[in-house]
Amino acid sequence: QKLKAREYYNRFLQLWKDADPGITEVEDAKKRLAAIKGQ
Numbered sequence: 001q002k003l004k005a006r007e008y009y010n011r012f013l014q015l016w017k018d019a020d021p022g023i024t025e026v027e028d029a030k031k032r033l034a035a036i037k038g039q
Helices: 002-015 024-038
Strands: none
Touching: 002 024
């Protein structure tokens, strides 16, 4: 399931790569992806 989560977070971040800085959902996705990669 971690692999799927990584894929979804990467896809989400790719779609939102040009978003304004500080958007809560984007920042949260970055943190969650980093946590998954760190495990």
